[in-house]
Amino acid sequence: MLKECWENVQKAAPLVHNITNYVTVNDVANVLLACGGSPIMSDEPEDVEDITSICGGLNINIGTLCKSSIEGMFRAGKKANELGHPVLLDPVGAGASKLRTDTANRLVEEVKFAVIRGNISEIKTIANGSGTTKGVDADVADAVMEENLPSAVQFAKNLAERLDTVIAITGAIDIVADKDTAYVIRNGRPEMGRITGTGCQLSGLCTAYVVANPGHTLEAAATAVTLMGVAGEIGWSHMHALDGNSTYRNRIIDAICHMDGDILESWAKIEKM
Amino acid sequence: MLKECWENVQKAAPLVHNITNYVTVNDVANVLLACGGSPIMSDEPEDVEDITSICGGLNINIGTLCKSSIEGMFRAGKKANELGHPVLLDPVGAGASKLRTDTANRLVEEVKFAVIRGNISEIKTIANGSGTTKGVDADVADAVMEENLPSAVQFAKNLAERLDTVIAITGAIDIVADKDTAYVIRNGRPEMGRITGTGCQLSGLCTAYVVANPGHTLEAAATAVTLMGVAGEIGWSHMHALDGNSTYRNRIIDAICHMDGDILESWAKIEKM
Amino acid sequence: MLKECWENVQKAAPLVHNITNYVTVNDVANVLLACGGSPIMSDEPEDVEDITSICGGLNINIGTLCKSSIEGMFRAGKKANELGHPVLLDPVGAGASKLRTDTANRLVEEVKFAVIRGNISEIKTIANGSGTTKGVDADVADAVMEENLPSAVQFAKNLAERLDTVIAITGAIDIVADKDTAYVIRNGRPEMGRITGTGCQLSGLCTAYVVANPGHTLEAAATAVTLMGVAGEIGWSHMHALDGNSTYRNRIIDAICHMDGDILESWAKIEKM
Numbered sequence: 001m002l003k004e005c006w007e008n009v010q011k012a013a014p015l016v017h018n019i020t021n022y023v024t025v026n027d028v029a030n031v032l033l034a035c036g037g038s039p040i041m042s043d044e045p046e047d048v049e050d051i052t053s054i055c056g057g058l059n060i061n062i063g064t065l066c067k068s069s070i071e072g073m074f075r076a077g078k079k080a081n082e083l084g085h086p087v088l089l090d091p092v093g094a095g096a097s098k099l100r101t102d103t104a105n106r107l108v109e110e111v112k113f114a115v116i117r118g119n120i121s122e123i124k125t126i127a128n129g130s131g132t133t134k135g136v137d138a139d140v141a142d143a144v145m146e147e148n149l150p151s152a153v154q155f156a157k158n159l160a161e162r163l164d165t166v167i168a169i170t171g172a173i174d175i176v177a178d179k180d181t182a183y184v185i186r187n188g189r190p191e192m193g194r195i196t197g198t199g200c201q202l203s204g205l206c207t208a209y210v211v212a213n214p215g216h217t218l219e220a221a222a223t224a225v226t227l228m229g230v231a232g233e234i235g236w237s238h239m240h241a242l243d244g245n246s247t248y249r250n251r252i253i254d255a256i257c258h259m260d261g262d263i264l265e266s267w268a269k270i271e272k273m
Numbered sequence: 274m275l276k277e278c279w280e281n282v283q284k285a286a287p288l289v290h291n292i293t294n295y296v297t298v299n300d301v302a303n304v305l306l307a308c309g310g311s312p313i314m315s316d317e318p319e320d321v322e323d324i325t326s327i328c329g330g331l332n333i334n335i336g337t338l339c340k341s342s343i344e345g346m347f348r349a350g351k352k353a354n355e356l357g358h359p360v361l362l363d364p365v366g367a368g369a370s371k372l373r374t375d376t377a378n379r380l381v382e383e384v385k386f387a388v389i390r391g392n393i394s395e396i397k398t399i400a401n402g403s404g405t406t407k408g409v410d411a412d413v414a415d416a417v418m419e420e421n422l423p424s425a426v427q428f429a430k431n432l433a434e435r436l437d438t439v440i441a442i443t444g445a446i447d448i449v450a451d452k453d454t455a456y457v458i459r460n461g462r463p464e465m466g467r468i469t470g471t472g473c474q475l476s477g478l479c480t481a482y483v484v485a486n487p488g489h490t491l492e493a494a495a496t497a498v499t500l501m502g503v504a505g506e507i508g509w510s511h512m513h514a515l516d517g518n519s520t521y522r523n524r525i526i527d528a529i530c531h532m533d534g535d536i537l538e539s540w541a542k543i544e545k546m
Numbered sequence: 547m548l549k550e551c552w553e554n555v556q557k558a559a560p561l562v563h564n565i566t567n568y569v570t571v572n573d574v575a576n577v578l579l580a581c582g583g584s585p586i587m588s589d590e591p592e593d594v595e596d597i598t599s600i601c602g603g604l605n606i607n608i609g610t611l612c613k614s615s616i617e618g619m620f621r622a623g624k625k626a627n628e629l630g631h632p633v634l635l636d637p638v639g640a641g642a643s644k645l646r647t648d649t650a651n652r653l654v655e656e657v658k659f660a661v662i663r664g665n666i667s668e669i670k671t672i673a674n675g676s677g678t679t680k681g682v683d684a685d686v687a688d689a690v691m692e693e694n695l696p697s698a699v700q701f702a703k704n705l706a707e708r709l710d711t712v713i714a715i716t717g718a719i720d721i722v723a724d725k726d727t728a729y730v731i732r733n734g735r736p737e738m739g740r741i742t743g744t745g746c747q748l749s750g751l752c753t754a755y756v757v758a759n760p761g762h763t764l765e766a767a768a769t770a771v772t773l774m775g776v777a778g779e780i781g782w783s784h785m786h787a788l789d790g791n792s793t794y795r796n797r798i799i800d801a802i803c804h805m806d807g808d809i810l811e812s813w814a815k816i817e818k819m
Contacts, residue, residue: 137311
């Protein structure tokens with residue numbers, strides 16, 4: 001599965017439309033190029049329908065929303081739906097402010113998402129319609145750990161069924177689920193949390209993978225999540241004594257650039273549940 | 274002092290709300306993560322009050338202001354004041370345009386700042402209500418040097434008294450002053466001027482330090498300024514022959530990531546005046 | 547020519563006003579600092595006239611336009627024209643959406659550009675008033691190759707004459723032309739296409755070079771294009787086995803930081819046609 005999904009991205013070179021935050025946008029663009037895809041960014045309401053029409057899929061990230069980009073998200077999302085392009089939602093900070101929570105909820109109501117990817121606090125906010133996210137990081141109390149993994153997997157499957165989408169919850173342990181099947185992924189490194197935007201980058205990757213693997217959204221999303229975790233581990237293995245989070249950021253994107261399907265499979269810690 | 278302030282940031286892991294420019298925002302986020310804090314960015318007027326409420330402090334940087342983000346600055350600043358959160362102003366380019374000068378002046382009138390940090394030209398603009406800044410860099414004619422240091426220190430103390438704040442003037446020699454006491458810091462490297470955003474990064478750090486050291490704003494700000502200078506020196510010491518400003522940017526953030534209180538104290542060149 | 551143009555940038559340290567996209571803006575700022583210039587970013591309509599007045603030239607890049615920044619482009623462009631400052635247009639994605647195509651066309655009508663720099667698909671869109679650009683990358687069908695080079699050179703000269711500007715078409719082979727003379731440049735590496743924003747960076751460089759070489763716009767633009775290509779080759783020669791596109795990005799900017807006129811001349815593959 002992993003190798004096949006990876007190869008399909010190399011063949012398809014998917015063009016991904018991103019409406020994303022201005023904090024991590026450059027890394028999202030470079031990681032899309034690193035993985036074999038191609039990025040285009042546009043959030044102006046009058047521009048987004050044309051742009052999304054020439055792309056294969058749409059990545060909506062609410063990390064730094066403003067009134068104009070919110071309108072852009074709805075217009076682009078609906079257009080992508082019309083065209084049958086997969087759309088991903090990254091509800092950054094849902095639960096941390098009314099505007100973010102409301103925007104995420106309204107997006108889920110009005111746009112059909114192929115994948116919703118966030119940390120556990122954000123996904124719980126989506127599930128409950130409200131939340132108490134502490135900033136853009138997951139609340140420690142919510143964290144997915146071995147002890148609560150079965151219930152977290154069931155939560156993901158239930159939400160996937162209710163919203164008819166794939167749910168990707170990322171953290172120390174990642175869960176990618178549709179209503180019937182979940183993949184649990186134990187790749188990645190805790191130090192990735194000290195780099196801004198690894199989640200945003202993953203959302204970009206995930207969109208590219210879903211575009212390039214039509215009919216296999218669950219597998220594609222799980223592969224992208226595995227890829228990001230593996231790249232975090234490989235990137236870490238290339239760190240020198242004095243390297244810190246800024247160099248680590250480069251090392252992860254470099255590792256995605258040098259990935260191949262066999263490397264990905266040999267590092268993967270993924271199981272079906 | 275330096276070590277204690279540094280340790281308090283590690284313990285508190287302060288969450289900092291940043292309304293900052295889109296040029297250097299990614300580096301501001303990564304430097305906050307490197308120093309042991311946590312960043313969140315939001316400038317939409319309808320989002321900022323909620324976001325600043327869950328944070329410990331607010332960093333306002335006018336580097337690329339627009340009408341909407343200006344409104345966000347006022348709303349967030351007033352809310353943070355209400356909640357007793359420290360607020361920092363980085364008046365990027367004050368003196369270079371009417372809009373920047375006016376916005377900085379209005380912010381100083383309507384929002385209570387714990388710290389105002391800028392280069393000498395920007396701080397003079399704040400002091401005079403007008404200025405003639407050449408772009409976003411300090412005017413050479415204004416530069417703080419050994420010859421004019423006593424008068425610059427007095428200027429900083431006077432302004433700190435008048436505005437009831439801590440004034441941080443950074444350049445080849447840095448001054449951090451309240452009405453009674455100034456710290457003069459001689460760390461840093463001239464090559465830092467060839468990286469965009471080292472000042473913006475410092476403003477992020479400074480906010481985190483002030484949040485984590487309540488009741489010690491002056492010492493916290495002086496520690497942050499020292500930290501940035503020391504990181505500039507340590508980062509430089511890790512440069513190879515072919516490395517340039519882009520790698521130096523990574524090296525500085527990496528050095529902050531690897532800092533500890535003892536290293537900071539051993540490299541510091543700080544004196545009280 | 548190359549050495550002289552390079553030296554003039556070191557002497558003049560040109561201050562460049564950039565209205566550019568939020569994806570690659572940080573790299574544009576760092577590359578301007580690397581080359582010996584100085585950047586300032588501002589797109590708010592009420593700010594841009596003041597900012598452009600204190601600069602030497604203006605770089606307009608439509609990579610992520612919004613209504614407000616479009617207004618900023620026109621106001622800044624007209625002000626720069628009034629002041630006799632050179633203005634460069636980078637029509638990112640012209641042909642990919644109606645808004646981008648229309649904005650680029652209107653800018654060309656209402657603002658006098660010293661240089662228009664883009665990939666072949668974007669420049670064809672400018673020439674035809676419409677286009678079918680695939681995202682932000684050039685269409686393969688349009689690519690300038692040895693076979694169609696003479697006709698591409700003639701196309702560039704004709705367009706330069708019609709619009710009374712210098713046309714820079716960049717790709718595997720670069721063409722920089724005014725109505726009479728074209729420079730053909732064969733520097734650079736295909737791997738540069740896997741880094742976001744090398745084109746945007748070049749537009750920043752190009753503006754700095756034109757500012758610092760008054761009366762020699764064609765030569766200055768050709769030198770900047772050569773510089774970017776040479777930096778791409780030198781940066782590549784410094785790559786290690788595990789380095790990918792993220793490190794390559796740093797290596798290219800580092801190479802510009804370490805450039806000198808003799809190195810530039812010895813690596814250049816430039817011919818007059």
